[in-house]
Amino acid sequence: MTATLTHYQDRMRRVLDHIDRHLDGDLDLAAVSSVAAFSKFHFHRQFRATFGISLHRYVQLARLRHASKRLADVTGHTITEIALDAGYETPDAFARAFRQRLGQSPSGFRKSPDWEPWLRAFGPLTSARSRLMQPTYSSDHVEIRTVPTIPVAMFEHRGDPATIDVTIQRFIAWRKAAGLSPRTNPTFNIWYSERRPADPADYRMDLCVGLNAGQGVDETDDAVRIGEIPGGRCAVVRVTGDSHDLEPAALYLYRDWLPASGEEARDFPIYCQRFFLDEPGLTTAAELFLPLK
Template sequence: MTKMALENYQARMRRVLDHIDRHLDENLSLDILSGVAAFSKHHFHRQFAATFGVSAHRYVQLARMKRASYRLAFRHDANVTEIALDAGYEAPDAFARAFRECVGQAPSAFRKSPDWESWLAALEPLDRVRSAKMTYSSNDVTVREFPATPVAILTHRGDPARVYETVRRFIDWRRAAGLGREIAATFTIFPCDPRTTPPEEFRLDLCAATNRPIEANALGVTAGLLPGGRCAVLRVIGSSENLEQPALFLYRDWLPASGEEPRDFPLFCQRIGFYPDAPEHETITDLFLPII
């Protein structure tokens, strides 16, 4: 296969993934998806599985369950019946069975107390496919001045698999403090590399921009500052949960070739477009590498 033919083939398969993200609550049958790819339906299911390591049917199911799990865990404005209908199930009981088989918990139990480790394991095939789509070049990186930004910070310490527990607590605190994401910009600071840091020593800082004084609280939210200065910025379009590949690109590829020197402040990101409010392939995250 020539390079041009291979790129065309890959583009057709990526078009299928984007279509699935955009139409999760619609008919995503084999006929529909093979038509989007412009492949014969008799071969499409094998081509999809060979390309991504998971069947098209399973991929669609996992994508729907992921969106449903986000709504259960982080959104309080929809009940289980509404979430079931959005996931393509006509009855809550059928959705509950499918959700339990996929995630290991009933929807109501997940909403109350998610088992994040089982959730991550269940959705690993989906994350693997999405991460494989991420490729970058030096043209994707811009250098700009970042303004000093006061923030409220909640630090997660310990196993990265449990970071969503801290995210839930921080979201609840932000709502109570009147600092929802529609009001206050959302940042995450990455002081350590999860690939090389023992789970018990892992740390991650969740931040919301604010000039307000932070009142004493049982959760441990404190005032902090994102320092101003020059930053290399890489915009990540798509899944923002696993930023390992774009971070590696900045440190391993872009930085040595740029001639720039890193500043004494960790990599951080600003989350601009949020999933599941937007389809996952349309979410936006700006990744900042502070430089001198």
């Protein structure tokens, strides 16, 4: 029963990954149900039962979110191009839908994005992805490595974790302006607090960009500082597919693997490195690092 359920959920996760990669393509019921090899006559009910949202609305929100991110990249495509790529027949139809959902016009959002309504508007997408049973881990998934010290530029997030997407968008804009591509400068996250502290104001993490030898950044932005991720022994778990939520892997390391391993955690927070993959069927992955003595 467990293996069957896991297989079923893997098929449904494959659907979300397919949608994410084909937002400008054909995402009707027949096309999407075939990705998971489910009957189109039942799939719309299966999708809603699994994710708590209809397939049609999920696709609409995913396309609109992707369009909003492209708008925030002011050096990118025109509003008309973004509207058509998002599946709208005219820019006016796109503008009406955008304003209704986000409370700003596309041009207004491009000039000055208001990220608080953005978070509320696309909350159903985050909720949908979190409804599936989380993956399970075993000691076979853990590798102990000795890693080098990594110089990084650190972009701080302090406060309610519900607003992390706002910081992420600022981080993306900052690294683009600094010319630090994810393809040439690796991306790291460092967590200093638990995922949901009793007081949301206590939440603290850094989004980091690895720096090459001799490479520096402008530190005039108060949110940015130069630092390092110290080298040493680490327990490492690789997460592929849906790497948005690393909590299950972190819980396994702390709750199951560490007590049974005889190892002790080093005095540095848990962190991850994020990867952008070229393999067919995969878009991102992450490696979670638990520093060891």
